[in-house]
Amino acid sequence: xxxxxxIMWFRQDLRLGDNPALLTAIEKGRVLPLFILxxxxxxxxxxxxxxxxxxxLSALNESLQGNLWVLKGDAGQLLPQFAxxxxxxxxxxxxxxxxxxxxxxxxxxxxxxxxxxxPGSYNGSLIWEPWENLKKDGTPxxxxxxFYKYAISNNPPAPPSHISIQNLDSVECSQDADRxxxxxxxxxxxxxxxxxxxxxPGETGAxxxxxxxxxxxxxxxxxxxxxxxxxxxxxxSPHLHFGEISPREAAQAVKxxxxxxxxxxxxxxxxxxxxxxxxxxxSLYHFPHLCQENIKAQxxxxxWAADETNLLLWQKGQTGFPLIDAxxxxxxxxxxxxxxxxxxxxSFLVKNLMIHWLEGARWFWDCLVDADLANNSCSWQxxxxxxxxxxxxxxxxxxxxQSQRFDPEGSYIRKYVPELAGLSNKAIxxxxxxxxxxxxxxxxxxxxxxxxxxxxLKESRVRALDAYKSLADQG
DNA sequence: CCTGGAGTTGTCCTA
DNA sequence: TTAGGACAACTCCAG
Numbered sequence: 001x002x003x004x005x006x007i008m009w010f011r012q013d014l015r016l017g018d019n020p021a022l023l024t025a026i027e028k029g030r031v032l033p034l035f036i037l038x039x040x041x042x043x044x045x046x047x048x049x050x051x052x053x054x055x056x057l058s059a060l061n062e063s064l065q066g067n068l069w070v071l072k073g074d075a076g077q078l079l080p081q082f083a084x085x086x087x088x089x090x091x092x093x094x095x096x097x098x099x100x101x102x103x104x105x106x107x108x109x110x111x112x113x114x115x116x117x118x119p120g121s122y123n124g125s126l127i128w129e130p131w132e133n134l135k136k137d138g139t140p141x142x143x144x145x146x147f148y149k150y151a152i153s154n155n156p157p158a159p160p161s162h163i164s165i166q167n168l169d170s171v172e173c174s175q176d177a178d179r180x181x182x183x184x185x186x187x188x189x190x191x192x193x194x195x196x197x198x199x200x201p202g203e204t205g206a207x208x209x210x211x212x213x214x215x216x217x218x219x220x221x222x223x224x225x226x227x228x229x230x231x232x233x234x235x236x237s238p239h240l241h242f243g244e245i246s247p248r249e250a251a252q253a254v255k256x257x258x259x260x261x262x263x264x265x266x267x268x269x270x271x272x273x274x275x276x277x278x279x280x281x282x283s284l285y286h287f288p289h290l291c292q293e294n295i296k297a298q299x300x301x302x303x304w305a306a307d308e309t310n311l312l313l314w315q316k317g318q319t320g321f322p323l324i325d326a327x328x329x330x331x332x333x334x335x336x337x338x339x340x341x342x343x344x345x346x347s348f349l350v351k352n353l354m355i356h357w358l359e360g361a362r363w364f365w366d367c368l369v370d371a372d373l374a375n376n377s378c379s380w381q382x383x384x385x386x387x388x389x390x391x392x393x394x395x396x397x398x399x400x401x402q403s404q405r406f407d408p409e410g411s412y413i414r415k416y417v418p419e420l421a422g423l424s425n426k427a428i429x430x431x432x433x434x435x436x437x438x439x440x441x442x443x444x445x446x447x448x449x450x451x452x453x454x455x456x457l458k459e460s461r462v463r464a465l466d467a468y469k470s471l472a473d474q475g
Numbered sequence: 476c477c478t479g480g481a482g483t484t485g486t487c488c489t490a
Numbered sequence: 491t492t493a494g495g496a497c498a499a500c501t502c503c504a505g
Contacts, residue, residue: 135503143482143502226484276483343484382483394497395485402485461486469498 004029005171007083009036009075009093013124013243014056015203016063016168018160020122021092028090032171033068034082035060036075037183042100043291043373046366048335051192052201054185056242059202061180067173072183076104080111086171091117094124094243097281098373099288127157127247127278130285140286142388144279148272157271160248194333199238199369206239210250214257221266228327228338229412234270235336237370240277247274280374283388290387291377292358298471299386305354313454314349315363317417320432320446320453323403324348326416333416335369340406346383347397352460354467357384385468393468396461403429419449 006029008022014035016022025031035057038044045053061068071078083091091112096105105121112119123129133151134140141147176182186192200208213234217224224232239245251271258267284290294300313319317328327341337345342364349360357380364380365371381387385395407413410428414421420428422442427434431444432453439446446452 141503145482146503272483340484347485389482389502392482392485392498392500397484398486401487465497 004089005032005087006030007079007086007088007091008033009079009091010034010060010068011093011096011243012241013094014060015206015244015246016060016165017203018124018162018246018249019094019165020124020161021094021120022165023161023163024120024122025090025092026165026168028092030171031168032086032088033060033064034071034079035068036071036073036078037185038073038075040074043098043365046368046371047187048195048367048369049371050185051187051195052199052238052242052335052369054180054183055201056244057180057183057185059204059244063203064168064170066177067170068180069173069175070179070183076108076111079108080115080117083112083117084115088117090120092120092122095121096125097130097285099284099291102285124246125243126281127251127274128155128282130282133282140282141279142283144276144389147279147282148275151275151278157248157251159252160246192335195335195369198334198336201238201242201244203244206236206245209235209239210245210253214254218254218257218263218266218270219261221263222269225269226340227406228341229407229409229415233339237372237375238336238368241370241372241375247277250274277375280372280378283378284374287388290381291361291373294384294386295381295388296386299384301471302386303354303467303470304356307353307355310353310454311349311355311359313451314345314353314355318451318454319348320451321348321399321403322410322413322417322420322428322431323407324399326407326413329416331364331367335367337368338412340402341412342379343383344397344399344402346380347395348399350380350384351396351464352399352455352457354460354464357381357386394465396464398457398461400430400457417450420444 006025008025008031010033013019013021057068057070071082079091109119128151132155133147141150199205213236217232217234220232224230236245236250240247240250251274254267254270258264287295314328317325317332319325323341324345327337327345330341331337346360349355350357361376361380364376378387382389385393403413409425413428420431423431423434423444427438431439431446431450444450
């Protein structure tokens with residue numbers, strides 16, 4: 001009897017290591033690795049994500065000895081037919097948790113079963129399934145810390161699999177050699193030079209980032225992660241999003257390194273951040289509307305400004321606030337932005353400019369290589385104050401104060417806003433309030449080579465506070 | 476039920 | 491210069 005053909009449907013698990021669906025597929029028969037690009041999905045990948053996906057697929061294909069099959073179109077339609085055509089007995093995948101994908105996948109399971117093909121789905125992307133870790137009354141946590149404490153003490157994270165998969169004997173791919181190019185994921189204009197310098201999509205690149213973090217960032221993570229020029233952060237977010245490394249593997253590696261180097265406290269903080277990612281998936285699973293609607297309904301009455309001009313200036317990094325502009329340009333050039341700066345540019349858009357958080361979420365979605373529906377939506381709702389956690393609404397970041405505190409020497413600003421490089425460490429945080437003479441010496445001409453501040457921080461802060469207050473007054 | 480403590484990530488003013 | 495309280499008062503969660 002010939003060996004069974006088992007389709008391994010890769011989605012956001014573009015790796016061979018610690019991949020439960022793949023491990024099960026290998027046990028069951030001969031693996032046919034497949035990826036399907038479905039452009040009709042809600043929140044289809046933005047330009048930066050597509051760039052990443054192209055390279056990640058190429059890397060995966062290489063580690064599969066060129067045997068990754070590729071399709072383009074509606075997975076719900078294509079997959080059952082493809083499975084039939086190849087006489088597959090099973091189709092395995094790791095779960096995705098976006099609402100539309102949950103619906104699509106459960107329908108697909110039904111279709112496959114009717115065709116007498118056995119489907120199987122696994123957890124390859126999360127430390128915990130989102131339906132785990134409920135409160136005693138069976139409802140989900142809405143606040144991070146109680147969720148964190150409960151999950152850590154009741155369900156210690158399971159260790160990753162360390163089975164190494166090399167030279168996998170998979171079904172030979174008979175598709176054209178340029179099938180990945182023909183997905184059309186790369187943009188026509190070559191805007192991605194900076195991205196190539198910053199990133200190496202794929203499993204190998206992910207491991208390198210992890211090791212680099214363990215060696216260079218971990219010892220100082222707790223405090224250093226707040227300083228955008230320090231790069232004490234892991235830079236793992238896009239790798240985690242595309243599943244090039246599992247969160248379990250990252251957590252275990254960092255914890256073990258922490259024990260060896262007595263950096264337990266630092267390691268714990270890193271794992272805590274990974275669990276924030278868990279909490280975002282958990283929240284999206286239990287509250288699927290949060291990617292388009294305010295969790296707190298009173299925010300539906302918020303007087304958002306429909307200000308195309310300010311939105312564009314924010315997007316292009318031309319607000320006149322150097323830290324904001326540095327962050328927005330980092331995003332544009334590298335597909336990434338340091339976490340603290342994300343909070344600050346987010347607060348600025350939503351509170352100082354009073355532009356709807358969804359506008360920010362959409363822009364991030366298109367620009368970020370780590371664009372992730374759960375993380376992006378939850379984080380924007382948190383910044384806006386419309387999310388489930390009860391952060392006091394009067395928390396408004398001051399981009400100048402934050403800049404002085406977290407980029408005291410202006411090195412992050414100088415990197416991404418080079419026209420200000422000649423200003424002193426003191427002056428660089430707020431050129432609009434610097435004396436004409438000093439600006440001139442540094443070659444800065446406000447309104448010509450660097451914009452004047454587009455809003456008054458004090459005024460706009462008061463305006464935002466009043467707007468938030470009016471929501472409370474009406475109940 | 477009721478109660479009290481806590482809540483990722485702040486800012487500003489005053490003493 | 492720095493530390494501490496006000497902001498305004500909500501919701502969540504555990505006991």
